[in-house]
Amino acid sequence: MRYIYNPSTDPAFNLAAEEWLLTRSGDEIFMLWRNRPAVIVGRNQNTLAEIDEAFTRERGIPVVRRLSGGGAVFHDLGNINFTFINNGNPSEGLDFERFTVPIQQALRSMGVECVFSGRNDLLIEGRKFSGNAQHFHAGRILHHGTLLFASDMADLSGALRVDPEKYRDKAVKSVRSRVTNISSHLQAPMEVTEFIAALMGFVSGGASPEDMALTGAEAATIEELADQRYRTWDWNFGSSPAYNFEKRTRTEGGLLDVNLYVKKGRILKARLFGDYFGVRDVDALEERLIGSRHERGELEARLAGVDLDEYLHDVTLPVLLNCLF
Template sequence: MRYIYNKSTDPAFNLAAEEWLLTRDDEEIFMLWRNEPAVIVGRNQNTLAEIDESFTRERSIPVIRRLSGGGAVFHDLGNINFTFIRNSSPCEGLDFKYFTAPIQEALGNMGIDCNFSGRNDLLIKGRKFSGNAQHFHKKRLLHHGTLLFSSEMADLSGTLRVEPEKYRDKAVKSVRSRVTNISSHLPEPMEVTEFISYLLNFVSKGTAPEQWELSAKEREEIESLARKRYRTWKWNFGSSPAYNFRRVSRTPAGTLDVNMYVKKGHIHRIRLFGDYFGIKDICDLETMMLSRRHQRVELESHLSTIDLGEYIRDIDLPTFMDCLF
């Protein structure tokens, strides 16, 4: 098995690294890595339904889709991610306990008692600190999990807070849990980088640290994959399952009731109901948004050249955009 400490903190690069290592050959892998603040959504999720759009936009927090299923998670530099890649067959099924056992052993060696719970979680004193997911590619299995070490809990809850009634779809929904940081349970204080070194040494049984790096050629190929997939709107948002969106908002123009159907990230149907006033036919405004991405930047740019007040009196463009997300 190869042991890797991937020191990149770019979420698009890091998720690309997992896919590249999974698909390139049959080498078995254990890798540790961290991301700068980012929301990572599951393969089968509706991205916009999982995030607080205004919270992530105002803080420039990227939202990236991963290969595996499961729910959305918030990553920051206080969260450590671990990845196992093993040669396996789908007929063997998913086994979360097997891959979380080394983590439990490593923490137990430090005096922290933790246990496996539910389908895919690790808990300390009843609070979640690790969620896990898996993905098969041909005869290769990717298992990855989070380890909350010293994450900012306010950001963790803020990025994933959303009004549940706005989106109607068949996508997998996230389940929120009470969480805790590993650092709160350590017998002695430890920096996150110290914990990474400890964990990698424990799992690798002392493999030399100079062997933990990705090569320059590997990083170049991974970055190419990141550009093609993990940095694109098509993968991160456009791959969401089709959904119906409804939001009723009180605005200076009156009540605005937005109803739309979105497929492959593009608006296929939209109706704007409400008690607002306007000079021009609202159907013309609705038509302008058809086939456009359900994406704030694109809609804002597309509608910036029109006089919105002619269709909905006393509303400005930022307020109108807030009604659409």
């Protein structure tokens, strides 16, 4: 098995690294890595239905889709991610627990008692500190999991807070759990970098750190894949399943009900209802929305220069944009 410590904290690069190692390398892999603050959504999720769009946008928190299924998670530098890539047959089915055994053993060696629970979680004293997911490709299994070590719980809850009534779809929904940090349960204080070194040392059996880096050629190819997929709106948002979006907002101009039908990230139908006033038929405004990505920047560009007051009296562009998310 090849042991890799990936020091990058770029979520797009790191998820691209997983894909490249799964699809382009024949090695069996164990890798540790971290992301700077980011929201990572599951392969089958509706991205906008999982995040607080204003929260992530205002704080510049990237939102990136991963290859595997499961729910959305918040990553920061206090969260460690582990990846196993093994040769295996999908017909064997999903088996989350066996890949977590080395992690459980490592934690117990540090005095932290933990258990596997439910479908894909690890718990300490009944609280979740690790969620796991898997993806199969051409006779190979990608298993990855989170390890909350010293994550900022306030950011975690804020980035993933969303009104569930706004979206009607068949996408996989995230399930929120009571969570805890590993650092709160250690017998002696430990920095996150010390914990990473201890975990890698245990799982690898003391492999040399000098042998754990990606090569320059690997990193360059992974960077290309990150640009092609993991940094694109089409992958991170446009790959969401079709959905209906509904939102009711009380504005200065009156009540505004927005109804959108979105497929492959683009608005195919748009209706604006309410008790607002206007001198022009709102149909023309609805037509401007059709064909646009359900994305704030593109919608803002489409509506720039439109005299909104003629359609929706006392509704400004920033207010209307907020009604569309």
